[in-house]
Amino acid sequence: MSELPISVDKEKCISCSLCESACAFGSLVMEEGYPRFLDDCRLCGECVTECPTDAILIEEAGTEVKLSNYKGILVFAEQWNGKVHPVSYELLGKGRELADQLGEKLFAVIIGSELSDAVKELTMRGADKIFVFDHPELEVFRDDPYSAILEDLVNEEKPSIFLIGATSIGRSLGPKVAACLETGLTADCTSLDIDPDSRLLLQTRPAYGGNIMATIICTNTRPQIATVRYKVMKEAEKDPTNESEIIKKTVDINDIPDRVKIIDFSPAKELVSIIDAEIIVSGGKGMGDSKGFEVIQELAEALGGAVGASRPTVDEGWIEYPHQVGLSGRTVRPKIYLACGISGAVQHLAGMKTSDVIITINKDAEAPIFSVSTLGAVGDLYEIIPRLVEKIKERKKNV
């Protein structure tokens, strides 16, 4: 067994125990006046930052990489059937901000077949340069060829930052590319910033089921790669006057690895997937009877969301178990959780309280659910929801 590469300089230590309270994981205990680091220490460095006398040291072997050779922000533009996935526009929106902050260029890369329309879209969304890998064999996403192409491109172009959408494709592809390039990857980021002093990318993401947020940096390797959660960043505005430099790359398909063959594919069936849903509209006992779920369903459809339910409604047989949110059902963390006629028992709150935004509609102004709600509307869901559905439909028509 080796030693943990973290130690305390007992000469400097003033036994203030600030380090102990700084450790979010309880992996540091004070013993005989000095910190002792437990085996599950993650070396996150919170204690180092907190120590007023710089007594705690994490030993890191230095690596010399020519980081200054890496410039520009590269965005992976994901396409399905030749159509750009909207997360890519969000990455271009964020990428532009980062590029301007750094005084660097914004690049996009797209891989697929018959991409001319997609390339026009990417141009309007503000990319300075677009790398296009257009080949019939690349029409559908496959891990091996896509990651090999991206690895080569990064080695040629040397971007300092590489952004990928945290879709199922992006989260499959990102780690393969990062592993090949021997660089860091931060998954599922919800916020990206540039540190003005170090010019490093500050990548913030939820962990522990959303109980904590962690900001992560990638110091000594490039590019700094992040997958970014869909519908978090603002889309780049369309600018028909923008001009991009289009670089058409030739693809020699025989040189590209392809170890996994697609035998067949079919569109995904509609599944009850409240776990992955970005928007969940849930109904509770306050609806009065099972008909309430018809209203809930309409709202969920209008929003493109999934239907959730509280335990009493499932116990009553108004809806099936897979919809149940709470300790005895599913734990969910959507962007928007709309609780309708749900009082907010502790067991329900435990399953949804980390949702980004909670909107509540309930007649009972005393319902506990209001205490965790971002917006609470005190009123009758049967009167409010149909009006809301109309308004949403109207708005969608006009946008």
Add this chain to the structure above:
Amino acid sequence: MSEGLNIIVCIKQVPETTEVDFDEETGRLKREGVAAVVNPFDEYAIEEGIRLKEKYGGTVNVLSMGPPQAESALRDAIAMGADEAYLATDRAFAGADTWATSYTLGLSIKKLVPYDLVICGMKTTDGDTGQVGPELAHHLGVPHVCYVNEIQEIKGGEIRLTRLLDDRVETLGASLPIVVSVSKDINQPRLATLRGRLKAKKTEIHTITSNDLEADPMKIGLNGSPTRVVKIFTPDRPTAGDIVEGSPEELAERVLQKLVECKVI
């Protein structure tokens, strides 16, 4: 592939997250009394390994990297029906991000056992990255498939499986060896039997240290990790925001505006 399949399942011990809570005052995870369990997503990986062994014969070995106490997670896997358990544990592995973790797991697999198939869970409930599976495949130099929801057949050194992407289900074929990350749809994990628990108690957990692996010290633990955590904080909690009253029309409008503000419509 001579006699049956050599299957390796990679697992991680995590805090039982439904119980993890953050103490707003001290800024710490409340860990008192929080159980350490097998990452729930990994239970599906263990189950799939055992089912394949039951179907094709062979062995299911479980591998984990973590502090010494992680051996209890490996014992849980043995109790479900896995054969041998390996724990890569060494202070030199501490502070590893997904890159260094997958490098270490990769070396462990290469050094210790011949394998046909490596099964991982889709992600962990603590780190929640889902990156170790695909990165591990790179270090092993074999292909990887994410989101596997059915392993249809393994025959003549070939595997046929399906995976669920955002918009489609794909049936894929590849040669062994391969690494797969399985989703929760793939099976229903079994509970440990009493006999399994007894066996788990007695099983020797094989430990692996950095010396055993002859690992490049620059590629393990913190040194081998390209990423660093610089800050940990509590997310902004939705504490009682606006509670509004009014006519149904007004209330519907308020909710609409909130949805617009959140950019979902």
